[in-house]
Amino acid sequence: MSKASADIPVIDISPSNSEAAKQILAAAENNGFLFIENNAAAGMPPAKVDEMFDLSKKFFQGPVENKKECPTQNNRGWVSMQQETLDPGNQKRGDFKEAFNLGEFANNKPNQPLPKPFSNNVNTVADFSKSCHALCNRILELFAEALDIPSDWFSSRHDQSNGASGTIMRLLYYPSVSDNLAPEEDDIRAGAHSDYGTLTLLFQLPSQPGLEILTPSGTWSSVPVDPKNTLPIDPSAPLPILVNIGDLMSYWTNGLLKSTVHRVIFPKEARKGGEDRYSMAYFCHPLDEAELVAVPSKRIEQYKGQGGVEKGGKVLTAKDHLLERLAATYGTKA
Numbered sequence: 001m002s003k004a005s006a007d008i009p010v011i012d013i014s015p016s017n018s019e020a021a022k023q024i025l026a027a028a029e030n031n032g033f034l035f036i037e038n039n040a041a042a043g044m045p046p047a048k049v050d051e052m053f054d055l056s057k058k059f060f061q062g063p064v065e066n067k068k069e070c071p072t073q074n075n076r077g078w079v080s081m082q083q084e085t086l087d088p089g090n091q092k093r094g095d096f097k098e099a100f101n102l103g104e105f106a107n108n109k110p111n112q113p114l115p116k117p118f119s120n121n122v123n124t125v126a127d128f129s130k131s132c133h134a135l136c137n138r139i140l141e142l143f144a145e146a147l148d149i150p151s152d153w154f155s156s157r158h159d160q161s162n163g164a165s166g167t168i169m170r171l172l173y174y175p176s177v178s179d180n181l182a183p184e185e186d187d188i189r190a191g192a193h194s195d196y197g198t199l200t201l202l203f204q205l206p207s208q209p210g211l212e213i214l215t216p217s218g219t220w221s222s223v224p225v226d227p228k229n230t231l232p233i234d235p236s237a238p239l240p241i242l243v244n245i246g247d248l249m250s251y252w253t254n255g256l257l258k259s260t261v262h263r264v265i266f267p268k269e270a271r272k273g274g275e276d277r278y279s280m281a282y283f284c285h286p287l288d289e290a291e292l293v294a295v296p297s298k299r300i301e302q303y304k305g306q307g308g309v310e311k312g313g314k315v316l317t318a319k320d321h322l323l324e325r326l327a328a329t330y331g332t333k334a
Protein backbone atom coordinates (compact mmCIF):
# COMPACT_ATOMS: atom_id res chain seq x y z
CA MET A 1 0.00 0.00 0.00
CA SER A 2 1.48 3.36 -0.97
CA LYS A 3 0.29 6.85 -0.08
CA ALA A 4 -0.83 9.49 -2.53
CA SER A 5 -1.16 13.20 -1.86
CA ALA A 6 -4.37 14.13 -0.01
CA ASP A 7 -3.81 10.99 2.06
CA ILE A 8 -5.46 8.60 -0.37
CA PRO A 9 -3.96 5.11 -0.24
CA VAL A 10 -3.59 2.82 -3.26
CA ILE A 11 -4.96 -0.62 -2.27
CA ASP A 12 -4.44 -3.96 -3.97
CA ILE A 13 -7.62 -6.06 -3.75
CA SER A 14 -6.09 -9.24 -5.17
CA PRO A 15 -6.38 -12.32 -2.92
CA SER A 16 -2.65 -12.14 -2.12
CA ASN A 17 -3.34 -9.01 -0.03
CA SER A 18 -4.95 -10.38 3.14
CA GLU A 19 -5.15 -6.84 4.58
CA ALA A 20 -7.32 -5.41 1.77
CA ALA A 21 -10.60 -5.32 3.77
CA LYS A 22 -8.93 -3.57 6.71
CA GLN A 23 -7.14 -1.10 4.45
CA ILE A 24 -10.32 -0.21 2.59
CA LEU A 25 -12.22 0.36 5.82
CA ALA A 26 -9.43 2.52 7.25
CA ALA A 27 -9.37 4.72 4.13
CA ALA A 28 -13.15 5.03 4.13
CA GLU A 29 -13.13 6.09 7.78
CA ASN A 30 -10.36 8.57 7.20
CA ASN A 31 -11.46 10.72 4.28
CA GLY A 32 -13.70 8.43 2.28
CA PHE A 33 -11.44 8.21 -0.79
CA LEU A 34 -9.14 5.38 -1.88
CA PHE A 35 -7.52 4.07 -5.03
CA ILE A 36 -7.83 0.47 -6.18
CA GLU A 37 -4.84 -0.93 -8.02
CA ASN A 38 -6.02 -1.71 -11.55
CA ASN A 39 -4.77 -5.29 -11.72
CA ALA A 40 -6.61 -8.46 -12.76
CA ALA A 41 -8.53 -8.60 -9.46
CA ALA A 42 -10.22 -5.28 -10.28
CA GLY A 43 -11.61 -6.82 -13.48
CA MET A 44 -11.31 -3.57 -15.49
CA PRO A 45 -8.85 -4.31 -18.33
CA PRO A 46 -7.20 -1.02 -19.37
CA ALA A 47 -8.18 -1.64 -23.01
CA LYS A 48 -11.86 -1.56 -21.97
CA VAL A 49 -11.36 1.67 -20.07
CA ASP A 50 -9.63 3.23 -23.09
CA GLU A 51 -12.39 2.06 -25.41
CA MET A 52 -15.03 3.67 -23.20
CA PHE A 53 -13.06 6.94 -23.04
CA ASP A 54 -12.84 6.88 -26.87
CA LEU A 55 -16.62 6.56 -27.19
CA SER A 56 -17.08 9.37 -24.69
CA LYS A 57 -14.72 11.67 -26.61
CA LYS A 58 -16.46 10.89 -29.89
CA PHE A 59 -19.80 11.79 -28.36
CA PHE A 60 -18.73 15.05 -26.75
CA GLN A 61 -16.72 16.18 -29.77
CA GLY A 62 -19.58 15.29 -32.09
CA PRO A 63 -22.39 17.54 -33.35
CA VAL A 64 -24.67 19.21 -30.84
CA GLU A 65 -27.74 17.99 -32.82
CA ASN A 66 -26.75 14.43 -31.91
CA LYS A 67 -26.54 15.36 -28.22
CA LYS A 68 -29.88 17.16 -28.31
CA GLU A 69 -31.59 13.98 -29.44
CA CYS A 70 -31.29 12.60 -25.91
CA PRO A 71 -31.80 15.39 -23.37
CA THR A 72 -31.87 14.46 -19.66
CA GLN A 73 -34.98 12.70 -18.47
CA ASN A 74 -35.18 10.80 -15.17
CA ASN A 75 -31.52 11.59 -14.61
CA ARG A 76 -30.56 9.84 -17.88
CA GLY A 77 -29.26 11.40 -21.08
CA TRP A 78 -27.27 14.48 -22.02
CA VAL A 79 -26.59 17.24 -19.50
CA SER A 80 -25.56 20.43 -21.27
CA MET A 81 -22.97 23.02 -20.23
CA GLN A 82 -24.05 24.77 -17.00
CA GLN A 83 -27.34 22.84 -16.81
CA GLU A 84 -26.43 21.34 -13.47
CA THR A 85 -25.35 23.24 -10.36
CA LEU A 86 -23.88 20.87 -7.81
CA ASP A 87 -23.48 23.51 -5.10
CA PRO A 88 -26.51 25.77 -5.59
CA GLY A 89 -25.97 27.63 -2.30
CA ASN A 90 -22.58 28.96 -3.39
CA GLN A 91 -22.45 29.04 -7.19
CA LYS A 92 -23.48 32.06 -9.27
CA ARG A 93 -23.23 30.05 -12.51
CA GLY A 94 -23.82 26.38 -13.28
CA ASP A 95 -21.09 23.75 -13.60
CA PHE A 96 -18.75 24.22 -16.58
CA LYS A 97 -19.19 20.68 -17.82
CA GLU A 98 -21.22 18.40 -20.05
CA ALA A 99 -22.27 14.91 -19.07
CA PHE A 100 -24.03 11.88 -20.45
CA ASN A 101 -25.82 9.67 -17.92
CA LEU A 102 -26.44 6.02 -18.68
CA GLY A 103 -28.81 4.05 -16.45
CA GLU A 104 -28.72 0.32 -15.92
CA PHE A 105 -28.79 -2.11 -18.78
CA ALA A 106 -31.12 -5.12 -18.60
CA ASN A 107 -29.79 -8.10 -20.59
CA ASN A 108 -27.41 -5.74 -22.37
CA LYS A 109 -30.34 -3.53 -23.45
CA PRO A 110 -30.44 0.13 -22.45
CA ASN A 111 -33.50 1.52 -20.65
CA GLN A 112 -33.22 4.87 -22.42
CA PRO A 113 -32.72 6.29 -25.90
CA LEU A 114 -29.04 6.35 -26.85
CA PRO A 115 -27.34 8.69 -29.31
CA LYS A 116 -24.38 7.74 -31.50
CA PRO A 117 -21.76 6.44 -30.90
CA PHE A 118 -23.30 4.64 -27.89
CA SER A 119 -26.23 3.32 -29.94
CA ASN A 120 -23.92 1.46 -32.30
CA ASN A 121 -21.65 0.21 -29.48
CA VAL A 122 -24.28 -0.95 -27.02
CA ASN A 123 -22.44 -4.13 -26.08
CA THR A 124 -19.24 -2.27 -25.25
CA VAL A 125 -21.10 0.20 -23.06
CA ALA A 126 -23.22 -2.48 -21.34
CA ASP A 127 -20.16 -4.61 -20.72
CA PHE A 128 -18.24 -1.72 -19.19
CA SER A 129 -21.14 -0.92 -16.91
CA LYS A 130 -21.36 -4.58 -15.86
CA SER A 131 -17.64 -4.70 -15.03
CA CYS A 132 -17.98 -1.54 -12.94
CA HIS A 133 -20.86 -3.09 -11.03
CA ALA A 134 -18.92 -6.29 -10.39
CA LEU A 135 -16.00 -4.26 -9.01
CA CYS A 136 -18.36 -2.32 -6.73
CA ASN A 137 -19.80 -5.57 -5.41
CA ARG A 138 -16.31 -6.89 -4.73
CA ILE A 139 -15.49 -3.74 -2.76
CA LEU A 140 -18.80 -4.01 -0.88
CA GLU A 141 -17.93 -7.58 0.11
CA LEU A 142 -14.61 -6.35 1.49
CA PHE A 143 -16.46 -3.71 3.52
CA ALA A 144 -18.79 -6.43 4.86
CA GLU A 145 -15.77 -8.52 5.84
CA ALA A 146 -14.15 -5.58 7.63
CA LEU A 147 -17.37 -4.78 9.50
CA ASP A 148 -17.94 -8.45 10.37
CA ILE A 149 -21.42 -8.73 8.85
CA PRO A 150 -22.67 -11.34 6.32
CA SER A 151 -20.53 -10.99 3.19
CA ASP A 152 -23.56 -10.25 0.98
CA TRP A 153 -25.20 -7.68 3.30
CA PHE A 154 -24.36 -4.84 0.92
CA SER A 155 -24.06 -6.72 -2.37
CA SER A 156 -27.50 -8.36 -2.05
CA ARG A 157 -28.97 -4.85 -1.84
CA HIS A 158 -27.23 -4.04 -5.13
CA ASP A 159 -28.41 -7.06 -7.08
CA GLN A 160 -29.69 -5.47 -10.29
CA SER A 161 -31.63 -8.62 -11.20
CA ASN A 162 -33.98 -7.89 -8.26
CA GLY A 163 -35.28 -4.48 -9.28
CA ALA A 164 -34.55 -0.93 -10.31
CA SER A 165 -31.88 1.24 -8.76
CA GLY A 166 -30.54 4.75 -9.21
CA THR A 167 -27.21 3.43 -10.58
CA ILE A 168 -25.74 5.72 -13.22
CA MET A 169 -22.65 5.56 -15.35
CA ARG A 170 -21.76 9.16 -16.11
CA LEU A 171 -19.40 10.26 -18.82
CA LEU A 172 -18.04 13.72 -18.11
CA TYR A 173 -16.47 16.37 -20.27
CA TYR A 174 -15.03 19.59 -18.91
CA PRO A 175 -14.08 21.57 -22.00
CA SER A 176 -11.47 24.26 -21.91
CA VAL A 177 -13.42 27.47 -22.46
CA SER A 178 -12.48 30.25 -24.81
CA ASP A 179 -10.96 33.42 -23.42
CA ASN A 180 -14.12 35.48 -23.86
CA LEU A 181 -15.97 32.95 -21.67
CA ALA A 182 -13.03 32.58 -19.29
CA PRO A 183 -14.11 31.59 -15.82
CA GLU A 184 -14.43 34.17 -13.12
CA GLU A 185 -13.03 33.70 -9.63
CA ASP A 186 -15.91 31.61 -8.30
CA ASP A 187 -16.75 29.66 -11.48
CA ILE A 188 -16.22 25.97 -11.13
CA ARG A 189 -16.32 22.82 -13.28
CA ALA A 190 -18.25 20.78 -10.70
CA GLY A 191 -19.43 22.52 -7.54
CA ALA A 192 -18.71 21.12 -4.08
CA HIS A 193 -20.88 18.09 -3.30
CA SER A 194 -20.87 14.62 -1.82
CA ASP A 195 -22.03 11.71 -3.99
CA TYR A 196 -25.57 10.49 -3.47
CA GLY A 197 -25.19 6.74 -3.83
CA THR A 198 -23.26 3.89 -2.18
CA LEU A 199 -19.84 4.05 -3.87
CA THR A 200 -18.47 5.90 -6.87
CA LEU A 201 -15.75 4.57 -9.17
CA LEU A 202 -13.90 7.33 -10.99
CA PHE A 203 -11.70 6.89 -14.06
CA GLN A 204 -9.35 9.77 -14.88
CA LEU A 205 -6.85 10.42 -17.66
CA PRO A 206 -3.17 11.42 -17.45
CA SER A 207 -2.47 15.16 -17.43
CA GLN A 208 -6.12 16.07 -16.78
CA PRO A 209 -6.22 17.00 -13.07
CA GLY A 210 -8.79 19.13 -11.28
CA LEU A 211 -10.50 16.99 -8.63
CA GLU A 212 -10.17 18.18 -5.04
CA ILE A 213 -11.45 16.91 -1.70
CA LEU A 214 -12.40 18.89 1.38
CA THR A 215 -10.18 17.75 4.26
CA PRO A 216 -11.38 17.63 7.89
CA SER A 217 -9.38 20.82 8.55
CA GLY A 218 -11.55 22.64 5.99
CA THR A 219 -8.90 23.02 3.28
CA TRP A 220 -9.06 21.68 -0.29
CA SER A 221 -6.55 19.02 -1.23
CA SER A 222 -5.92 17.87 -4.78
CA VAL A 223 -6.54 14.28 -5.86
CA PRO A 224 -3.79 12.98 -8.12
CA VAL A 225 -4.44 11.26 -11.42
CA ASP A 226 -1.31 9.10 -11.16
CA PRO A 227 -0.90 8.59 -7.39
CA LYS A 228 2.13 6.31 -7.61
CA ASN A 229 3.91 8.43 -10.22
CA THR A 230 4.30 5.41 -12.44
CA LEU A 231 3.61 7.13 -15.74
CA PRO A 232 7.00 8.83 -16.12
CA ILE A 233 8.58 5.37 -15.76
CA ASP A 234 5.99 3.30 -17.65
CA PRO A 235 3.56 5.43 -19.70
CA SER A 236 1.51 2.34 -20.57
CA ALA A 237 0.86 1.36 -16.91
CA PRO A 238 -2.87 1.37 -16.03
CA LEU A 239 -3.88 4.12 -13.65
CA PRO A 240 -5.47 3.06 -10.35
CA ILE A 241 -9.23 3.49 -10.07
CA LEU A 242 -10.45 6.11 -7.63
CA VAL A 243 -13.26 5.05 -5.27
CA ASN A 244 -15.21 7.31 -2.99
CA ILE A 245 -17.81 6.67 -0.35
CA GLY A 246 -21.27 8.06 -1.09
CA ASP A 247 -23.98 9.30 1.30
CA LEU A 248 -25.69 5.91 1.63
CA MET A 249 -22.61 4.09 2.88
CA SER A 250 -22.26 6.83 5.45
CA TYR A 251 -25.89 6.42 6.58
CA TRP A 252 -25.56 2.64 6.78
CA THR A 253 -22.53 2.99 9.05
CA ASN A 254 -23.77 5.73 11.40
CA GLY A 255 -21.31 8.12 9.79
CA LEU A 256 -18.23 5.94 10.43
CA LEU A 257 -17.53 5.91 6.69
CA LYS A 258 -17.11 9.41 5.28
CA SER A 259 -19.02 10.73 2.30
CA THR A 260 -16.48 13.43 1.62
CA VAL A 261 -17.25 16.69 -0.15
CA HIS A 262 -15.32 17.15 -3.39
CA ARG A 263 -15.31 19.43 -6.44
CA VAL A 264 -13.62 19.87 -9.83
CA ILE A 265 -11.77 23.13 -10.45
CA PHE A 266 -10.17 24.80 -13.46
CA PRO A 267 -6.62 23.63 -12.70
CA LYS A 268 -4.36 26.47 -11.63
CA GLU A 269 -1.44 25.33 -13.74
CA ALA A 270 -3.56 25.38 -16.94
CA ARG A 271 -4.42 28.51 -18.93
CA LYS A 272 -7.32 30.60 -17.63
CA GLY A 273 -10.00 28.63 -19.48
CA GLY A 274 -8.42 25.33 -18.39
CA GLU A 275 -7.50 22.33 -20.51
CA ASP A 276 -10.03 19.69 -21.53
CA ARG A 277 -10.76 17.07 -18.88
CA TYR A 278 -12.61 13.82 -19.47
CA SER A 279 -13.61 11.53 -16.62
CA MET A 280 -16.04 8.66 -16.14
CA ALA A 281 -17.93 8.05 -12.91
CA TYR A 282 -19.87 4.93 -12.02
CA PHE A 283 -22.36 5.84 -9.30
CA CYS A 284 -23.35 2.58 -7.66
CA HIS A 285 -26.77 2.76 -5.99
CA PRO A 286 -28.78 0.08 -4.17
CA LEU A 287 -32.23 -1.07 -5.19
CA ASP A 288 -34.71 1.79 -4.86
CA GLU A 289 -36.47 0.32 -1.84
CA ALA A 290 -33.30 -0.32 0.21
CA GLU A 291 -33.74 1.21 3.67
CA LEU A 292 -31.18 3.56 5.13
CA VAL A 293 -30.76 1.91 8.52
CA ALA A 294 -27.55 1.08 10.36
CA VAL A 295 -25.91 -2.23 9.40
CA PRO A 296 -25.94 -4.99 12.07
CA SER A 297 -22.27 -4.60 12.99
CA LYS A 298 -20.93 -4.33 16.55
CA ARG A 299 -18.41 -1.83 15.32
CA ILE A 300 -21.21 0.41 14.00
CA GLU A 301 -23.38 0.00 17.10
CA GLN A 302 -20.49 1.20 19.21
CA TYR A 303 -19.75 4.13 16.94
CA LYS A 304 -21.58 7.20 18.14
CA GLY A 305 -22.12 9.00 14.89
CA GLN A 306 -25.28 10.06 13.14
CA GLY A 307 -26.87 6.95 11.77
CA GLY A 308 -29.90 6.17 9.61
CA VAL A 309 -32.03 8.89 8.19
CA GLU A 310 -35.52 9.23 9.55
CA LYS A 311 -37.99 11.86 8.48
CA GLY A 312 -41.16 12.18 10.52
CA GLY A 313 -40.64 8.71 12.00
CA LYS A 314 -40.28 7.08 8.55
CA VAL A 315 -37.05 5.39 7.55
CA LEU A 316 -35.86 6.86 4.25
CA THR A 317 -35.23 4.62 1.27
CA ALA A 318 -32.44 4.95 -1.27
CA LYS A 319 -34.93 6.36 -3.77
CA ASP A 320 -36.25 9.00 -1.34
CA HIS A 321 -32.70 10.21 -0.80
CA LEU A 322 -31.83 10.27 -4.51
CA LEU A 323 -34.93 12.24 -5.51
CA GLU A 324 -34.26 14.80 -2.83
CA ARG A 325 -30.63 15.33 -3.91
CA LEU A 326 -31.42 15.50 -7.63
CA ALA A 327 -34.13 18.08 -7.03
CA ALA A 328 -31.59 20.36 -5.35
CA THR A 329 -28.98 20.17 -8.13
CA TYR A 330 -31.33 20.60 -11.07
CA GLY A 331 -33.49 23.21 -9.31
CA THR A 332 -36.65 21.07 -9.60
CA LYS A 333 -39.06 19.84 -6.93
CA ALA A 334 -38.65 16.38 -5.37
Ligand SMILES: O=C(O)CCC(=O)C(=O)O
Pocket (backbone or CB within 6 Å): 170, 172, 190, 195, 202, 211, 262, 263, 264, 279, 280, 281
Ligand atom coordinates in the same frame (compact mmCIF):
# COMPACT_ATOMS: atom_id res chain seq x y z
O1 LIG B 1 -15.00 14.46 -12.84
C1 LIG B 1 -14.63 14.25 -11.72
O2 LIG B 1 -13.46 14.14 -11.43
C2 LIG B 1 -15.59 14.09 -10.57
C3 LIG B 1 -17.01 14.27 -10.93
C4 LIG B 1 -17.89 14.16 -9.74
O3 LIG B 1 -17.49 14.32 -8.62
C5 LIG B 1 -19.32 13.81 -9.92
O4 LIG B 1 -19.81 13.85 -11.06
O5 LIG B 1 -19.96 13.45 -8.92
Ligand SMILES: [Fe+2]
Pocket (backbone or CB within 6 Å): 193, 194, 195, 262
Ligand atom coordinates in the same frame (compact mmCIF):
# COMPACT_ATOMS: atom_id res chain seq x y z
FE1 LIG C 1 -18.89 13.52 -7.17
